[in-house]
Amino acid sequence: MTFEKFVFYVFALITVYAAFRVITVRNPVHAVLHLVLAFFSSAGIWLLAEAEFLGITLVLVYVGAVMVLFLFVVMMLDVNLAPLREGFVRYLPVGGAIGGLMILEMSLILASRHFAAAKALPPHGPHYSNTRELGALLYTDYAYPFEIAAFILLVAIVAAIALTLRRRPDARRQQVGEQVRVRRQDRVRLVAMAAESRSAGPAEEEGS
Amino acid sequence: MVETIWQVLLILIKIVVILVPLMLGVAYLTYAERKIIGYMQVRIGPNRVGPRGWLQPIADAMKLLMKEIIVPSNANRFLFVIAPMLSLGPALAAWAVIPFGDGMVLADIDAGLLYVLALSSLGVYGVIIAGWAANSKYGLLGAMRSAAQMVAYEIAMGFALVGVLMAAGSLNLGAIVRAQAGGVLHWFWLPLLPLFLVYFISGVAETNRAPFDVAEGESEIVAGFHVEYSGMAFAVFFLAEYANMILIAALTAIMFAGGWLSPFAGIPVLGAPSLLWLLAKTAFFLFFFLWFRATFPRYRYDQIMRLGWKVFIPLTIVWLLVEGVAIMARVGPWFDHAAAAAGS
Numbered sequence A: 001m002t003f004e005k006f007v008f009y010v011f012a013l014i015t016v017y018a019a020f021r022v023i024t025v026r027n028p029v030h031a032v033l034h035l036v037l038a039f040f041s042s043a044g045i046w047l048l049a050e051a052e053f054l055g056i057t058l059v060l061v062y063v064g065a066v067m068v069l070f071l072f073v074v075m076m077l078d079v080n081l082a083p084l085r086e087g088f089v090r091y092l093p094v095g096g097a098i099g100g101l102m103i104l105e106m107s108l109i110l111a112s113r114h115f116a117a118a119k120a121l122p123p124h125g126p127h128y129s130n131t132r133e134l135g136a137l138l139y140t141d142y143a144y145p146f147e148i149a150a151f152i153l154l155v156a157i158v159a160a161i162a163l164t165l166r167r168r169p170d171a172r173r174q175q176v177g178e179q180v181r182v183r184r185q186d187r188v189r190l191v192a193m194a195a196e197s198r199s200a201g202p203a204e205e206e207g208s
Numbered sequence B: 001m002v003e004t005i006w007q008v009l010l011i012l013i014k015i016v017v018i019l020v021p022l023m024l025g026v027a028y029l030t031y032a033e034r035k036i037i038g039y040m041q042v043r044i045g046p047n048r049v050g051p052r053g054w055l056q057p058i059a060d061a062m063k064l065l066m067k068e069i070i071v072p073s074n075a076n077r078f079l080f081v082i083a084p085m086l087s088l089g090p091a092l093a094a095w096a097v098i099p100f101g102d103g104m105v106l107a108d109i110d111a112g113l114l115y116v117l118a119l120s121s122l123g124v125y126g127v128i129i130a131g132w133a134a135n136s137k138y139g140l141l142g143a144m145r146s147a148a149q150m151v152a153y154e155i156a157m158g159f160a161l162v163g164v165l166m167a168a169g170s171l172n173l174g175a176i177v178r179a180q181a182g183g184v185l186h187w188f189w190l191p192l193l194p195l196f197l198v199y200f201i202s203g204v205a206e207t208n209r210a211p212f213d214v215a216e217g218e219s220e221i222v223a224g225f226h227v228e229y230s231g232m233a234f235a236v237f238f239l240a241e242y243a244n245m246i247l248i249a250a251l252t253a254i255m256f257a258g259g260w261l262s263p264f265a266g267i268p269v270l271g272a273p274s275l276l277w278l279l280a281k282t283a284f285f286l287f288f289f290l291w292f293r294a295t296f297p298r299y300r301y302d303q304i305m306r307l308g309w310k311v312f313i314p315l316t317i318v319w320l321l322v323e324g325v326a327i328m329a330r331v332g333p334w335f336d337h338a339a340a341a342a343g344s
Helices: A003-024 A028-048 A052-076 A081-086 A088-111 A130-139 A143-164 A176-181 B002-040 B056-066 B077-097 B112-133 B137-168 B173-178 B193-206 B231-256 B275-295 B301-328 B335-343
Strands: none
Touching: A003 A028, A028 A052, A028 B112, A052 A130, A052 B112, A052 B137, A130 A143, B002 B056, B002 B077, B002 B231, B002 B275, B056 B231, B077 B112, B077 B231, B112 B137, B112 B173, B112 B231, B137 B173, B137 B193, B137 B231, B137 B301, B173 B231, B193 B231, B193 B275, B193 B301, B231 B275
């Protein structure tokens, strides 16, 4: 067994274990953390497959940003665990059917000779830059699909904001423009006044 | 087989050669911080332990080592212990791709910039997990603030780095420095001035330093995410924060201030590229971290969010467009060779 193969099996075992724990662990925060571990170790597998751009991007986007927001939401939720576990037997046939279908599809792709995925990728020289190749391909051959995907994502962003935006006329908001425009003269006034002697009573106070 | 073992040993030695000076740097950065802020506030700062107080960081470390680590009741013990390590790990691992000189780098990987960005985005897990696992309301509030802040500023930071890679035509940090060859005016701080400022300020926000230190916010939430930590567990958070500060300063020096290149290019002796230039530039940017802390009051939280989302991100996007036009027009002396490299 070569060293690469050994590393692959280590990462694969960690990925499978973490993915399994995501659905079996009781605490939702632990489940999210296991999902993070699964993403992280699959990024390691991608690095082994010489896809360093995709591997690092997986860590950057999913582990570094998406899962942080997930964790953020899950920590805020007060989930009652008991009702979540009740439906297990009821949903088992549906879940099992979907899982079986996915295994069937995957084995079809991997075992069939009609799909290119079964072939091993040709190894590249030390000066092969994964990032450069991917960029060249995305912005030449796949320029239109790439831009369409970007546009769909933009529409999704706008839609998400539009769906959650609620205009409430009674809500108080900060007027940031006004806050920035405030000058010191509007808020404080420096007053020059003579020093007062200790013995002077309030009646003899001299203002300015 | 023997050769592999030697290679692994060599890498381990290199890691030690990078980390030991880094840890010493962290220790003396705390000393420098107390001294500099002391003088800015017209006091002397630590001057009792050792000559001029030089042994103060050692004394602090010894004291923290001796202290007991208290795990709060109902805390999640495993996550509570692992959180400081999750915070320190990425801060140290990012140093693998930092070039200290031409070719003086542990891992000369092609996607170095992405790697740094990915690891700096991982640091937030230590903070979130620490805040949640401690079962403390102040800790949780600090973790929430920190998570929102880091996600907000990471985007601006990423866009600033996109500008750097557009100008350099490479994601490799060594190649980025080599693309800045020439005098001070050839460095990227000048054509990328807005991105440089955005990157550095986002860096201050990412490390949770003043004036963006609402995750700790002593006056409101005691000490934020690490309120329940004591002894060495607290010290590890401290180490991670200062290692991140040095990392951000070094990255700013590499990406915007020519890394190991000399500002006096062309002049004999002074013009030679050297590790010392990188260290001097890093120290220069680190001074700003300390200066900010002594100068600015803490930002209000909604203003931090507004600055990140509504000011920095649009600013970087606009400047990326400007930069793209400049690259197409081959504006010298920065973009005439970068455009040629991208075209080839």
